[in-house]
Amino acid sequence: MGLSQRSRRFAPLALLGVAGIALAGCGAPGAPTGGGGGGSGDSNTVTIYGTIVDDEAKLLQQSWKDWADENGITIKYEGSQDFETQLGTRAQGGNPPDIAIFPQPGLFADFAKRDFLKPAPADVEANANEYWTKDWVNYGTVDGTFYGAPLMANVKGWIWYSPTKFKEWGVEVPTTLDEMTALTEKIQGATGKPAWCAGFESGTATGWPGTDWIEDYVLRQSGPEVYDKWVTHEVPFTDPQIKTAFDSVGAILLNPANVNAGFGDVRSINSTAFGDVAPKVASGECALTHQASFLSGFFPDGTNIAEDGDVWAFMLPGETAGENAVTGAGEIVGAFSESEATQKVLAYLSSPEWANSRVSLGGVTSANNGLDPANAKDPILQETIKILQDKDTTFRFDASDLMPGAVGAGTFWKGMVSWVNGDSTDAVLTQIETGWPAK
Numbered sequence: 001m002g003l004s005q006r007s008r009r010f011a012p013l014a015l016l017g018v019a020g021i022a023l024a025g026c027g028a029p030g031a032p033t034g035g036g037g038g039g040s041g042d043s044n045t046v047t048i049y050g051t052i053v054d055d056e057a058k059l060l061q062q063s064w065k066d067w068a069d070e071n072g073i074t075i076k077y078e079g080s081q082d083f084e085t086q087l088g089t090r091a092q093g094g095n096p097p098d099i100a101i102f103p104q105p106g107l108f109a110d111f112a113k114r115d116f117l118k119p120a121p122a123d124v125e126a127n128a129n130e131y132w133t134k135d136w137v138n139y140g141t142v143d144g145t146f147y148g149a150p151l152m153a154n155v156k157g158w159i160w161y162s163p164t165k166f167k168e169w170g171v172e173v174p175t176t177l178d179e180m181t182a183l184t185e186k187i188q189g190a191t192g193k194p195a196w197c198a199g200f201e202s203g204t205a206t207g208w209p210g211t212d213w214i215e216d217y218v219l220r221q222s223g224p225e226v227y228d229k230w231v232t233h234e235v236p237f238t239d240p241q242i243k244t245a246f247d248s249v250g251a252i253l254l255n256p257a258n259v260n261a262g263f264g265d266v267r268s269i270n271s272t273a274f275g276d277v278a279p280k281v282a283s284g285e286c287a288l289t290h291q292a293s294f295l296s297g298f299f300p301d302g303t304n305i306a307e308d309g310d311v312w313a314f315m316l317p318g319e320t321a322g323e324n325a326v327t328g329a330g331e332i333v334g335a336f337s338e339s340e341a342t343q344k345v346l347a348y349l350s351s352p353e354w355a356n357s358r359v360s361l362g363g364v365t366s367a368n369n370g371l372d373p374a375n376a377k378d379p380i381l382q383e384t385i386k387i388l389q390d391k392d393t394t395f396r397f398d399a400s401d402l403m404p405g406a407v408g409a410g411t412f413w414k415g416m417v418s419w420v421n422g423d424s425t426d427a428v429l430t431q432i433e434t435g436w437p438a439k
């Protein structure tokens with residue numbers, strides 16, 4: 001599946017939309033938007049192309065409207081879920097947009113290495129160094145040159161639960177992975193049924209929630225250096241450290257005593273839509289589920305999401321208490337043009353002013369440390385911002401988004417489905433490994 005579709009899994013509104021529609025003020029997806037030396041030819045017009053569509057795209061355009069009007073700049077945004085293919089065609093044909101919003105650092109780096117992207121202006125680099133952590137700045141740096149600042153961001157690895165039920169069962173939020181194992185067993189003993197529920201079904205993308213589980217465990221158990229080498233294939237899927245992560249996740253997901261509360265047996269994970277677990281958590285029928293912050297959009301109307309409410313979430317702990325390693329995703333902004341108007345837009349998008357404008361409209365977060373968490377109306381998004389802004393947080397981008405598509409959106413997803421269906425861990429790891437392109 002294309003990168004654009006992967007990015008949609010973080011926004012419930014967009015999941016309901018129609019792929020690839022034309023947006024207000026834009027041509028149809030695939031149509032030229034100008035670019036290279038100034039987009040439409042108007043020096044005060046800047047074209048932006050991205051994967052963000054439908055209601056989310058309307059909010060994006062709203063976020064910069066006042067600034068653009070004040071500065072006499074017309075921003076024409078176009079969103080498409082065929083982003084990767086269309087952007088490559090336009091760039092090679094000499095007709096790219098002025099700015100592209102990349103949902104994946106690997107794709108961003110590929111365009112930079114092929115000399116399509118322009119190095120970021122000094123103002124953008126200054127903003128990035130001031131308002132983002134080093135990890136985020138590195139995602140916009142290719143071969144020692146800084147090409148683009150981050151835009152939005154999210155954190156994965158949340159474990160959702162019912163505070164009311166925790167109080168009823170006499171259990172507390174765990175601070176280590178071992179404590180989480182003990183918590184699972186205690187809930188099972190108190191309820192007489194599995195503590196966890198999980199859903200991997202997502203149409204042609206079925207399996208991706210399982211890759212998030214594995215990524216979280218690789219980072220927490222083996223550390224960022226191993227995680228980075230795994231992404232670049234210096235550590236293969238068949239490595240014992242990756243198998244350890246699978247075995248740990250399997251202790252939950254492949255154990256019928258632990259899943260799939262409210263849905264069926266272990267194999268029902270593959271037929272359960274990832275958003276369908278939310279109502280079960282809200283009702284207390286499912287005690288625990290692992291999912292990114294966007295799951296808050298799937299709870300029934302009226303659900304009180306708060307630390308003492310109907311539903312809350314804690315971050316998947318590490319092997320020792322207090323560890324701050326998390327996985328997530330986001331966008332990087334790159335430019336094909338060096339026009340004055342384009343540089344002004346780039347500087348604005350890398351600023352705290354834009355981050356606060358967009359986050360205040362709802363549904364997203366940013367790692368910009370000039371962002372006021374209070375602007376996020378959703379309390380889990382507020383917590384997400386605090387994690388992203390913490391200088392002690394070790395952040396790593398979603399591994400499957402960084403791997404070649406044949407692996408990350410191919411054999412890895414399919415392997416998770418096969419694994420839940422009963423294939424052995426060794427067989428699955430070998431099968432996933434076959435996706436890596438030959439050198």
